[in-house]
Amino acid sequence: MRSDLLPLIYLVDDDPEFRDLMAAVFKKRKVEFVGFDNPADFLKRLREKRPTLCLVDLHFGGVSSGYQLVQAVRNVLGPELPLIVTSSTSDTHSVSHAMEIGATDFVIKPVDLDILFTKLEYYSNALKQDSSFNFFPVPEDRAAGRMRLGLKVREIDELGITFRTPHLFVKGTFMKVTGPLADEILGAGESFPVTITSSSVEDGIYTAFGEFESVNEKVLQLTRLWLGKQKAPDAG
């Protein structure tokens, strides 16, 4: 890997062995690297010199500190700096939450160096995309549109739908879900009104739960009826 692709990496992690390992790895690859063992020094340096990319331990100093660090980086350097969080393998909900509040990507500890460097190169190349095409802001009254996305239903129950998707849906998002299963349960052309209430990620695929609108009695009743039929046929 060419070092000019990765000029400066900051790592904040309270594990000295991990910091030493990363220092050795980056040194070998001729990448400038600075490790921090406390948030104050890290944030101070961030303000002084902008890195190409940050690596942040999601569990630095306890349960919520990693999230606070992610938010602090975004407050200091804005939304575009690539920020990769590191986390343990069992913590898919935490990773998903970190992505929602501003992390760009994640790597699971113990860190696979090939995966790490693939991601670092990817984000550095993305940064280096030099667009000679200026972007023109679209007038607000002409900006509205819509996007169609596919989902795979993992499970459906009386409260909602668990689905898998490569995309991250922000918690609290309300949406209408359509398709053959909705047609079968609710009637042709009908949709499930759901609000995303939880999300986790594993191997790059998000598993999210969309909770049914509790006031929509028709959806709840028809779904319950359909679920009951899956257990035993209705003899009428």
Place this chain on the structure above:
Amino acid sequence: MAVLNKEILVVDDDPEARTLVRRALESLGSLVIEVDSVAGAREHLKQSLPHAIVTDLNMPGEDGFALIEAVRAIRSKKALPIMVLSAKKDKADIFRATSMGADEYLTKPFAVSQLLQKLKRMLKDRDFLKTTFPVGQEPSLEVVVPINVRSLNEISSVIESRVKLAPGGAVEVEASIFRDLGLSDLPKKRTHSPGVLTEGGAYANLIAFVGVSESLAQSVRKSVRTWVKPDAK
């Protein structure tokens, strides 16, 4: 709370009895459906699966025992609990109802508090209905998500939505601005640049238009320059 927002089917030919039960259940936030016969109950069960049934035994036509038998033929206790509310106090009737599949038995006249206590217990133990699809056989559904087209140029656009898109794949987006500029029919692809969280809690994703011709590029360039000055992405 176990009874909140649950649908309870009340089966009794006595309207006063139905009203009493309905008021008690609605006070706890249940949705109550009343029918005055077993035939009415059968009809309702074709259209809906209540969380529980509260039924009298002594009714003209089919009696409550027939209803219990019919329900248990297709629904387990865990799926659809049944409470009997009856003036019949014979142990034989109580035994018959419970052995046929009733979960609770309450004799009339009853204390409302006792009714509610038994109902809560029934619903608490009720199985939560769900269907899990095996991996590889998950049904596909689609969602339509609103977007804002934040900015664009001849070859790409930044779109904002409450979804951070996975990089690299095709994207199906519609917007009047794309139609106006002649970009609607072009395939669109999510680029590999990271989705960026904006201040409003949405994600800004960069998408590329695939196959923009020189003439279309000129046309777009001409149109967008009539808006405002160029923006840093």
